[in-house]
Every structure is written in structure tokens, then in C-alpha cells.
Amino acid sequence: MSAASTLLSAVPNSPSSGIKTMARLGFAAIGVVYLLMGVLALLAVTGLGDGARADKKEAMKHLQDLPAGNVLLGLIAFGLLGYIIWRFTQAIRDTESKGHDAKGIIRRLSYAGSGLFYSGLALYAGRLALYSRADKGGNTSQSLTAKVLGWPGGDWLIIVVGLVVIGIAIYQVYRAYSGKFQKDVNASRLPASQQNIVYRTGQVGFTARGVVMGIIGYFLVQAGQQSRAGAVGDTGEAFDFLAAMGPAVLGTVAAGLVAYGIHMLVQAKYPVLRGI
Template sequence: MSAPDALLAAVPRTASSGIRALARLGFAAIGVVYVLMGVLALLAAFGQRAGAHADKEEAVQHLQDLPAGSVLLGLIALGLLGYIAWRFTQAIRDTESKGSGAKGLAVRLWYVCSGLFYSGLALYAGKLALNGRAEKGGDSSQSLTAKVLAWPGGDWLLIVLGLVVIGIGLFQGYRAFSGRLKNDVDGQHLTAKQARLVFRAGQVGVTARGVVVAIIGYFVVQAGRQSHAGAVGSTDEAFDLLAAMGPLALGAVAAGLLAYGLYSLVQAKYPLLRGV
């Protein structure tokens, strides 16, 4: 097969196949980002690099130094946009059959929020790919927090929002050990031993991700309690807090995020994509 024919063969033939391709690319992009985050944080835990900074933006920055780094960054940006598209598809087309009741609409809204969670990183990776530089989003979260604090009752709103974020983090731990992860990966292509290994990696990874989310929620609560935008923090500050607890705490969460990245890569290869 010639190169043009191979490229044409790779082009999705239907809308559904296009959505499936975008979703799989999205899982792969998320997997790469979390693997890099986990590796950077593990290096910090073992004293191999200064600081514990290992947020998503720094993780994608390291792709710049690799051969064809701009191409890799472009693929990460495209993949994250693909993940956002898949999450919106889940919400709009109700691919998971959640229905239009209050609970179903809440879950479908969660799909939208889950997709939008990566929108800033997709923009950041895209800017790096095109321009070779981009501003990190840490200051923007503090600016947004300052605006909320200026509203009447803004401090209470931040406290409530922080508690919701903490709840989301705790829910990740519930999700990890409730058996729901078995609905994420198509295990029919795996042996029983491989399926167990993938499931355990997912449990460890999702739990570690929940810990980081809960810490970020704690920062939001503190920003509301103190009426101080500088108290808010992102993944970067969450790793700093874990580092302050000691290398064991940081290393455990870092290993978990690495496991989550590997789990996402397996999900990219063997996804369960319903309704498309």
C-alpha cells in the first residue's frame, strides 16, 4: 500500500468511527501526561530533581526537549481535544443511557465538566507546539479566585466549591474500589491475569488522582476561609504539600499517578465506548 493510500485508510469513514478515534487519542494523551507527572514526582521523591513540581503543564513542557517535540505536543493537544469531544458526546447523546432525570442529568453534566477539566491543558500544549512557549495557568486560578472573593458571599461560595471538589476526590476512591473501573476497559482482549493487573493499576491510579483532587479542594476551602486568593493551589502546590509530608507520601502518590497513566494507555488501546 502506498503512503497516500495508507493515510486515506487511516481517515475515519463515519462520524462514529471519528468519535471513537478521538476518544482513544484522548485516553492516550492523558496517559502520557500522567506517566510524565508520575515520573517527575518520583524523581523528586527520591531526591533526583529539585522541588516536587510535577503538574500537568510542566509534564507537557518536557516533551519540547524530545525529537519532534512540537509534533508530540500537537498530538497531545489534539488528543485532549478529542477527549473533550468524547465527553461532550457522552453528555449530549447520552451514550451511557443515564436518562433525563435529576441523577442522569447530573452525571451527564459531570461528563461535560470532566472534559472541560483538560481544556486549559489542551490550549497550553497547543501554544507550546505552535510558539514554543506559553504562560502557565497558576496565576489565572488565583486571579479567578480573587474575583470570586470580591462577590457578596464569595468566601462562602469558595468554601462550598472546595467541599464539592473534596467530595469529588473522595468519590474517586469510592469509584476505584466499587468495581466501576471494570466498565472502562474492554477486558475480552486480555488474559485473566492481565485484566487483574490492569484493574489493580486503575484502582491505585484513580485513588492517587483522588488524593490530589481532594488536596486541591482543601486549598480552595482555605482560600475561602482566609479570604485570600493566594491560598488557592493547583496540582503543583498539592505535590509541594505531599513533599512536606515526606518522601514516602509523595512517592506513593507519584507511583499512583504513574499507574493511572499506564491505565489510561491501556484504556486507549482497549476502550469501552458505548453508543457510537
């Protein structure tokens, strides 16, 4: 087979196969980001982090410092774009068969919301890749919260958003211990011993992610109750909150995020993509 034929065979030959490829790239990109976040937090526990904060943007900056860092950032940005496309595909085409009733619509909107959540990070990674810098706009979450607090009833809206985030965090932990996360990974292609490792890694990872999201939701509730945008915090502030509880707590959650990153990389290799 010629080199040209080999290249052509690797190119998706249908919209569905293209979406599947983008989804897998998205899972891999998220896996790398969470893996780096967890490693940064573990370095902070050991005192080797040089003051680096364990959040998504800090992870992007560390990628930039690697050889061919801008290329890696470009791949991460492209991968995150793939994840966004996949999430909107789930929402629009109802790939999970959630239906058109109120509950189904809410679930489908949550898929789109998940995609939007990563759009800012995709833009940030893209800017770093292209310009070796990103706009210094301060804390975007705090700026947005300050605007919402200025609306009539804005404080209550922020509280509701915080409670929703806490609800999602609880659902992450529920997914971990109910085993529901397994349906997204085709672990049958792995030996039995490795299947158990993947399962346990997923449990630990989803639990840690739920803990971090729960803290971020708590920050939002506090911001609404105090009508103070400065109370809002992102992943970095969540890790600061955990660090105040002691290095053992921070180290445990950090290791959990490493586990989540590894699980997402496994999902990228062995995904279950329904409805396309």
C-alpha cells in the same frame, strides 16, 4: 492493496467512528500527561528532579525538551481536544443513558465539566507546540478565585466548589475499590493474568488521583474560609503538601499517578465506548 487504499482504510468513515478515534487519542494524551507527572514527582523524591514541579504544565515543558518535542506537544493538544469532544458527546448525546431527570442532568453536566477542565491544558500544550512558549498569566486558579471572592457571597461559593471537588475525589476512591472503573476498559481482550494487573493498576491509579484531587479541594475550602485566593493550589502545590508528610507519602502517590497514566494508556488501546 495500494498505499492510498491503506491510508483511506485508516480514515474514520462515519461521525461515530471519528468520535471513537478522538476519544482514544484523548485517553492516550491524558495517560502521557499523568505518567510524566508521576515520574517528575518520583524524581523529586530521589532528588533528581532539578527543582522541577510535578504538575501538568511542567510535564508539558518536559515534553518540549524531547526530540521533536513540539510535534509531541501538538499531538498531546490534539489528543486532549479529542477527550473534550468525547466528554461533550457523552453529555449531549447521553451515551451513558443517564436520562433527563435531575440526577441524570447533573451526571451529564459533570462529563462536560470534565471536558472543560482539560481545555486550558489543551490550549497550553497548543501554544507551546506553535510558539515554543506559553503566556505567563500567573496562577490561573488563583486569579479566578480572587475574582470570585470579590463577588457577594463569593467566599461561600469557593467553599462549595471545594466541597464538590472533595466529593469527586471521594468518588474516585470509591470507583477504585468498587471496581466501577473496569467498565470503561475492554479487558476481556487480554490474558487473565494481565487482566488482574490492569485491575490493580487502575485501583492504585484512581486512588492516587483521588488523593491529589482531595488536597486541591481542601485548598479551595481554605481559600473560601480565609477569603484568600493565595490559599488555592494546583497539582504542584498538592505534591508540595504531600512532600511535607515525608518522601514515602509523596513517592507512594507519585507511583499511583504513574499507575493512573498507564491505566489510561491501556484504556486508549482497549476502550469501551457506549452509545455511539
